[in-house]
Amino acid sequence: MNYIGSKHSIIDFIEESIIDFAGNDNKVFCDIFAGTGVVGKRFKKLGFDVLANDTQFYSFVLNKHYLENNSIPSFSGLKLIGISNPFIHLNVLDNYRGFIYHNYTLEGTLGSKYERCYYSSENAIKIDSIRDCIEKWYKKEMITKYEYYYLLACLLEAADKVANTASVYEAFLKSMKKSAEKTMELKPLDIITNKNSKCKVYIEDSNELIKEIKGDILYLDPPYNSRKYATNYHILETIAYGDYPEISGKAGIRISQFKSKYNKKNEVAKEFEDLIRNANFKYIFLSYNDEGIMDFKEIEEIMKKYGEYKRYECNHKRYKASKNKEVEKKTTIEYLHALKKEC
Ligand SMILES: C[S@@+](CC[C@H](N)C(=O)[O-])C[C@H]1O[C@@H](n2cnc3c(N)ncnc32)[C@H](O)[C@@H]1O
Numbered sequence: 001m002n003y004i005g006s007k008h009s010i011i012d013f014i015e016e017s018i019i020d021f022a023g024n025d026n027k028v029f030c031d032i033f034a035g036t037g038v039v040g041k042r043f044k045k046l047g048f049d050v051l052a053n054d055t056q057f058y059s060f061v062l063n064k065h066y067l068e069n070n071s072i073p074s075f076s077g078l079k080l081i082g083i084s085n086p087f088i089h090l091n092v093l094d095n096y097r098g099f100i101y102h103n104y105t106l107e108g109t110l111g112s113k114y115e116r117c118y119y120s121s122e123n124a125i126k127i128d129s130i131r132d133c134i135e136k137w138y139k140k141e142m143i144t145k146y147e148y149y150y151l152l153a154c155l156l157e158a159a160d161k162v163a164n165t166a167s168v169y170e171a172f173l174k175s176m177k178k179s180a181e182k183t184m185e186l187k188p189l190d191i192i193t194n195k196n197s198k199c200k201v202y203i204e205d206s207n208e209l210i211k212e213i214k215g216d217i218l219y220l221d222p223p224y225n226s227r228k229y230a231t232n233y234h235i236l237e238t239i240a241y242g243d244y245p246e247i248s249g250k251a252g253i254r255i256s257q258f259k260s261k262y263n264k265k266n267e268v269a270k271e272f273e274d275l276i277r278n279a280n281f282k283y284i285f286l287s288y289n290d291e292g293i294m295d296f297k298e299i300e301e302i303m304k305k306y307g308e309y310k311r312y313e314c315n316h317k318r319y320k321a322s323k324n325k326e327v328e329k330k331t332t333i334e335y336l337h338a339l340k341k342e343c
Contacts, residue, residue, distance in 0.1 A: 001062075001160050002167045003036045004227060007287065010316055010334055011042050014287065017312040018217065021338040022283040028215030030281065032206040033222045033262075035229075037063040044197050048217075053202040053209050055258045056229055058156055058240040060203040065153035065189065067199035069146050072191055077142040086143075086151065090130045090186050098128030099244050103252050104172075104235060114250050118172045118235060123162045123184045130155055130186060131242045150189070152240060158186045159239055168232040170251055205258070207275055214280035222262035222272070224292035230257035265293045273302045276339070283340055289316065290333040299337050307342035311335055 007014055029048040031040040036059070040052040044067055052063040075086055083089045102108040104118035119127065134155065138148040164173050164180035173180075202209055206222070223229065230237065234253045238245060246255045261271040272294065276284060284306075288299060296311065303309045316334040 001036050001157060004168065004229070004232060005221065005224065006036055007038045007221065008036075010314060011038055013312070013314045013334070014039060014219075014285075014336060015042055015046070017336045017338065018219070018283075018285055020312075021285075021310060021340070022217055026216035026283070029217045029219065030213060030215045031219045031221070032202075032209060033220060034063050034201075035059055035221065037066045039219055039221065040199075041066045041192055043217075043219075044192050044194050044199060047194060047196060049198040049215075051200050051202070051213055051215060053204055053206060055203065055205060055260065056233065056237060057203060058233060058236040060201055061149055061152045061156060061240045063201045064149040066192055067197075067201055069150055069191055070193050070195050070197075073144070073147040073150050075143065075147060077144070077147075078137070081142065086147075087154075087186055087188060090133060090151070091126075093129035093133055094122070094125050096129040096132050097125055098132060099238065100124045100127045100131075100235070103247060114252065116172060116250070116252055117174070117176070118164055118169070118252075119159075119162065120164075120176065120181060123159075123180070126184050127155070127159050127239060131239060135242050150191075151186075154186050154189050156236055156239060157189060158184050160236065163235070169235045170232050170253075172251070205260075207261075207271060207278075210275055210278045210280075216282055218279050218281035218284045219287075220275070220285065221287040222268075223260060224289055226263045226265070226293070228257070228260070228263055230254070230259075268294055269298060269302065272299070273305075276302060276306055276341075279341065281341065283338070285339075286335075286337040288335050288337065290335070296335055296337070299335075303337055303339045306339060308340040310338045312338065 029043040030051040032053040034040055034052040034054045040050045044050045050067050101124040104116050105121045105124045106117045107121045109115045134151045137143045162180050162184045164176055231253055248255055261267040313333050313335050316332050
């Protein structure tokens, strides 16, 4: 998934820097701004017990699947009713016009105050039908909790691929792009099998969760600026919940949204220091780039108060949607601030 601030392209740099600073003999890794789960996944593969957290439910779903699932689900409950492959069954469903169709397609919103074009009618009906079917299977106990999150994670990834956006859901494109015209296909996602890893996923404000958990390595990847994840990924949130939220404006954004203090210039430093102070971890790492609302000197000053500090950095090519929706390339410096906590 193309996610703002994703660490997909710099995951090797993150792993190498963390192992360089903290060594090889740690067991519990914690990723409390987990997003798509790229970092937690890597540390699960390395054999760590991983705790992951994010305030967004789509992130919870993705991390539940990648971290807590350890084997290919058997779908034995579905087999009992003659469904041997849920993907074949789900991919042909086209019987339900639900919330996504009625609010995020041109056909479904035609003549209303805001006409929206996030999905083709065909794909929106597929999303609604698949989401509805997964929920019914789960409520009727025909699939397990693990199978439920697995299928939901597959649906999120598939729906994101056919969204008619420049990558985030703050706005839709005026005309349908090629990838949005393709028929959505639900595909099985990778399963990370590490039966020795004990992983757990939370959905909480990190500054609250930090008071309840402990471990060896704490990895922090909060928002760097005022761009709100709840707004930028609001449709994924609705698909994940499968609910009927109150929405507003041209983009049809969910009204009640979590407001992160990490998005606010006048609150972020205090919030960050509270997190470091309350953290019951020996090693703490913070990813932040050179365009963030805290500068690296401010971060260094805060972290140095709590122990031994070091900074790693690498260049990162990021893609930025410009005003005319063309994609432009830009290089930023990604910092990894490291702290060995002493007090
Ligand atoms: C930079 S992204 C993380 C990207 C992630 N490392 C990846 O590679 O996909 C920041 C994440 O922090 C989450 N977030 C923002 N404020 C939060 C808070 N107070 N507590 C927990 N999560 C928060 C956002 O929902 C978002 O998913």
